[in-house]
Amino acid sequence: MSVNSSAAAPHREWLTRWGRVRGVSGRLVGLFVLVIATATLLIPIFWMVSTSLKTPFHVFDLPIQWLPSHPVWSNYPDAYKMVNFTHYFINSAIVTGSVTVLNVVISTLAGYGLAKYRFFGRQVLLVLILATLMLPLEVIMIPLYLTVQKLGWLNTYEGLIVPVTANAIGVLIMRQYFLSLPDDLLAAARVDGAGHIRTFFRIAVPLGWPAILTVAVLVFQATWDDFVWPFLIISDTSKATVPLAVQSFESAETSNFPMLMAVSAIAAMPLTILFFVFQRQFIRGVATTGIRQ
Amino acid sequence: MSSSSSAVTPFHDEPSRFRRRWFGPTQSFWGVLFALPMLGLLAMFKFWPMAYAGWLSMTDANLTQPSRHFVGIDNYTRLMHDTAFIGSLETTAYYVGATIAPSMVIGLGLALLLNQKIPARGLFRVLIFLPAVIPIIVVPVLWQFLFNPYGLVNEGIKKLGFGPVNWLLSQHGAVPALVIATAWRLTPLCMVIYLAGLQSIPADLYAAAKVDGASMVRRFGTITLPLLKPTFLVVIVFAVTLTVQNFVLALVMTGGGPARATTTLSLFVYQTGFIGFRLGYACAAAIVMLSIIVLFTLVNLRAFRTEE
Structure with missing residues (x-):
């Protein structure tokens, strides 16, 4: 190839130029496809917001009104009041906050223990813990319900918090992170006279922040979003979370579409804001584990 | 040694x-x-x-009766003759297959596009991921509205020259409606996992192949696909597990109807246990569901095992 290169120079030059043109046009086609695909995926969300600003009479107007001519902004305060969102936001915040803090602490401890210590049966333990990630709630929802009932936790915060905290996804992430942490650092701390607990808090936790944040965001999102478990054990509105409020509003107001969409948009807001602040953690959480919940 | x-x-x-x-x-x-x-x-x-x-799963436990008796594998043998259960298995196979196929293909396409040098790549990634951030309970509420007989989907179909479909209340429309709603939320999740897999492929390989004159299609076939094999495994297991277990969409959008057309396996477990109170029988169905997930994962582990 290199032997003929000088002889075939004009030909080659033409080829590279053609290649460049093709590269640019190929990239343009790619961009075009990407724009179309993104727009298609976002239509439902756009339509939700657009409908939430209409009056019930103009929901099915033809031709399609992509933007309401007179946006009814008052739909939002009305929807907020009708559902009494403050109450449910507080419940969701209590439950999600507790689960996130508890799970992050317990997962960090477990991930550290499994990554940095050798002990008899560690491998078996690890497999058992990771196996729970493949066990969907739907498989064990009946015995779990009976267990929680026996504990007297139906319609309580404990029932919403403690069983949900038993989630090993954080152990997986923290363990992987701590495995990449050089042992010398920990050994140095220990030589300096720090005990095991002190080494953990002084060295491992400060260095583990990126992974801890990923776990926190992942667990927060999953818990805030959880519908099935609260739906099973909560029948009393005083302990109900936001998803339950949306569901009961939906079954009561099936055809008041602007209100339904406004309620949906309000319910979607916290996670959307969280996503824009912590995009990296959101995406990394899904990408590195591939297994959620 | x-x-x-x-x-x-x-x-x-x-x-x-x-x-x-x-x-x-x-x-x-x-x-x-x-x-x-x-x-x-x-x-x-x-x-x-x-x-x-x-x-x-081996008892006749019932939420309304305090006493339970051991019945061996009776529940399982009864499941095999229960047309409602067999129907739910068929529905699940159809629902899961129809959902993950487009999610995996479109997800891969989007990931490949986003892996190129494209302007505003970060913005696209964020926007495409948005459906996965919408709360799970909002998804069926939103799609129920979109699949309304006069809703946006039917208007779009009309523009393309087809007649309106009675999505949620007809047997042939209800499962496709569920499939579309589920795939809408699943695709971005698949895309993100693919993207992580693509980014772990060293760029030198592509550069070397380019120098050797390999075309784009060839580079895709000889570098991207083989090196993406482990990622395929993760995506497929993730997508199947998520789709098999999920019953929120069916519960809210169709309630399992019409005529049980959208009663998937997980919805069957929920309805048998929490509406019909037959806890033992529901647990047997739940164990079958778990077996399917585990079996599927093992088969995939074997099929996608990298030869090294």
């Missing part, structure tokens, strides 16, 4: 293996201590319920 190394080991007066394991210089029990809180929680709310589900 191991025998010779043990022969030269200078520590002949080491404590016994047992002592070394538990109290040796590595201070092993600390590892267990750190893991203990999580282990306790998992034992209580994962392992115990799992064992309990296995036991319940």
Whole structure:
């Protein structure tokens, strides 16, 4: 190839130029496809917001009104009041906050223990813990319900918090992170006279922040979003979370579409804001584990 | 090798293996201590319920009756003759297959596009991920509205020259409606996993192939696809598990109807257990569901095992 290169120079030059043109046009086609695909995926969300600003009479107007001519902004305060969102936001915040803090602490401890210590049966333990990630709630929802009932936790915060905290996804992430942490650092701390607990808090936790944040965001999102478990054990509105409020509003107001969409948009807001602040953690959480919940 | 190394080991007066394991210089029990809180929680709310589900599936447990009797594998044999259960298996196969195929293909396409040098790549990634951020309970509420007889989907179909479809209330429309709504939320998740896989492929490989004159299609076939094999495994197991277990969409959008057309396996478990109160029977169906997930994962592990 290199032997003929000088002889075939004009030909080659033409080829590279053609290649460049093709590269640019190929990239343009790619961009075009990407724009179309993104727009298609976002239509439902756009339509939700657009409908939430209409009056019930103009929901099915033809031709399609992509933007309401007179946006009814008052739909939002009305929807907020009708559902009494403050109450449910507080419940969701209590439950999600507790689960996130508890799970992050317990997962960090477990991930550290499994990554940095050798002990008899560690491998078996690890497999058992990771196996729970493949066990969907739907498989064990009946015995779990009976267990929680026996504990007297139906319609309580404990029932919403403690069983949900038993989630090993954080152990997986923290363990992987701590495995990449050089042992010398920990050994140095220990030589300096720090005990095991002190080494953990002084060295491992400060260095583990990126992974801890990923776990926190992942667990927060999953818990805030959880519908099935609260739906099973909560029948009393005083302990109900936001998803339950949306569901009961939906079954009561099936055809008041602007209100339904406004309620949906309000319910979607916290996670959307969280996503824009912590995009990296959101995406990394899904990408590195591939297994959620 | 191991025998010779043990022969030269200078520590002949080491404590016994047992002592070394538990109290040796590595201070092993600390590892267990750190893991203990999580282990306790998992034992209580994962392992115990799992064992309990296995036991319940062999009893005639009923939420309305306090006494339970051991019935062996009666529940399982009855499931095999239950047309509602067999129907739910068929529905699940159709629903899962139809959902993950487009999600995986479109997800891969989007990931490949986003892996190019494209302007505003970060913005596209964020926007495409948005459907996965919408709360799971909002998804069926939103799509129920879109699939309204006069809704946006039917208007779009009309523009393309087709007649309107009665999506949620007809047997042939309800499952496709569920499939579209589920795929809408699943695709971005698949895309993100693919993207992570694509980014782990070293760029030098592509550069080298380019120098050798390999075309784009060839580079895709000989570099991207083989190196993406482990990612395919993760995506497919993730997508199947998520779709098999999910019953929120069917519950809210169609309630399992019309005429049980959208009663998937997980919805069958929920309805049998929490509406019909037949806990033992529902647990047997739940165990079948778990077996399907585990079996599927194992088959995939084998099929996608990288030859190295």
